[in-house]
Amino acid sequence: NAGVTQTPKFQVLKTGQSMTLQCAQDMNHEYMSWYRQDPGMGLRLIHYSVGAGITDQGEVPNGYNVSRSTTEDFPLRLLSAAPSQTSVYFCASSSWGQGRNQPQHFGDGTRLSIL
């Protein structure tokens, strides 16, 4: 009963380092997305994908890259970490097409600190 799995759960980086946040889902969902949540704020969409090989930008895409080579996996890459990217990152997935009225399922989040 895994659902959406995110790794790592916590990470501390130095400014300028790069890293990849992993996200995997086992529900065969076409739609996957990445959000960031900053203190006292709602979630903001970074990037999303409607299927393997298809990605697009959300509200706050700068400084992040994504790829979708399989239905299951949707990694988020920070190319050169900056303190402004300190946040909690959530990955979510849901059905697409006729099933898109269903809610998105969220992972447990990755808490990222950039020093």
Place this chain on the structure above:
Amino acid sequence: ELKVEQNPLFLSMQEGKNYTIYCNYSTTSDRLYWYRQDPGKSLESLFVLLSNGAVKQEGRLMASLDTKARLSTLHITAAVHDLSATYFCAGNNNAGNMLTFGGGTRLMVKP
């Protein structure tokens, strides 16, 4: 561009009382979602509202949608401590599943 605003941002209430959280959105949204988040945890889906006049209830929580007023409400009946959490509403833009979240309402229910 869809904008979603919730109020209040913070709500402290006594057990047994009723209250309503409001979610206003700026442009047409196909669907309206309500989520719950406990501190340090993920988001849990509560309700999906698909059409004008939709009303859904689960336990002490009831959500409604008025698309003409661009307003959704989450009503809490006879609050209990276990309902303490942050509640988010989110609308989708018409491009698909992209969600725009409100800022959240942090609810504290005191014994």
